[in-house]
Amino acid sequence: xxxxHITLISYGYFGKQLLEQIAxxxxxxxxxxxxxKESHLDLSEFFDPGRRQYNGNKILHKxxxxxxxxxxxxxxxxxxxxxxPILTYIFGQAVLNGQTGIASLYRLSNERYGIEPxxxxxxxxxxxxxxxxxxxxxGLIHCMTPTCxxxxxxxxxxxxxxxRNICHLCREKLPPVIPYKIVx
Numbered sequence: 001x002x003x004x005h006i007t008l009i010s011y012g013y014f015g016k017q018l019l020e021q022i023a024x025x026x027x028x029x030x031x032x033x034x035x036x037k038e039s040h041l042d043l044s045e046f047f048d049p050g051r052r053q054y055n056g057n058k059i060l061h062k063x064x065x066x067x068x069x070x071x072x073x074x075x076x077x078x079x080x081x082x083x084x085p086i087l088t089y090i091f092g093q094a095v096l097n098g099q100t101g102i103a104s105l106y107r108l109s110n111e112r113y114g115i116e117p118x119x120x121x122x123x124x125x126x127x128x129x130x131x132x133x134x135x136x137x138x139g140l141i142h143c144m145t146p147t148c149x150x151x152x153x154x155x156x157x158x159x160x161x162x163x164r165n166i167c168h169l170c171r172e173k174l175p176p177v178i179p180y181k182i183v184x
Contacts (some may be wrong), residue, residue, distance in 0.1 A: 005033040006134065007071040011041050012079045018123050025127045025164055030134060032072060043080060056082040056093045056102060064100045073137045075130055078104040091153060092129045094136035101133035108156060125159045140170050
């Protein structure tokens with residue numbers, strides 16, 4: 001039987017260094033190997049011309065229908081502006097207790113807000129977003145602990161205030177499939 005792993009699928013170009021940084025953080029947080037895939041998805045069917053954004057619900061549903069049975073969890077990585085009908089924009093989304101999630105780099109760069117680029121901050125934000133969405137796939141809901149990666153993020157500054165780790169309260173809620181060793 002193949003070892004369980006988490007799969008990151010890039011839909012678009014992401015630098016190798018960025019993907020490796022995210023993979024290492026995911027490995028450290030969830031204790032599973034991480035595999036990469038590159039794929040293509042025609043996003044035109046998910047584009048809403050009135051909003052000039054891409055419907056995250058529809059992309060997530062599509063990705064969920066393409067889920068790989070050999071992967072424990074799958075996160076699609078995008079660089080487009082995502083929304084869901086009840087929100088102006090989202091950084092990512094996942095199926096709670098499901099197999100799939102999505103995360104987008106689009107609104108995570110300083111340049112989007114008229115601020116100087118920060119080559120360290122952008123990958124850190126994206127890494128936190130991927131870990132956050134994976135947390136949802138493992139059944140975690142939003143946390144009230146200010147530094148927990150599972151805290152809700154409405155603005156990019158909210159992401160900056162969080163750590164990239166799941167807090168001890170959320171860690172205790174993770175299913176037994178996560179091979180954590182809780183000491184003391």
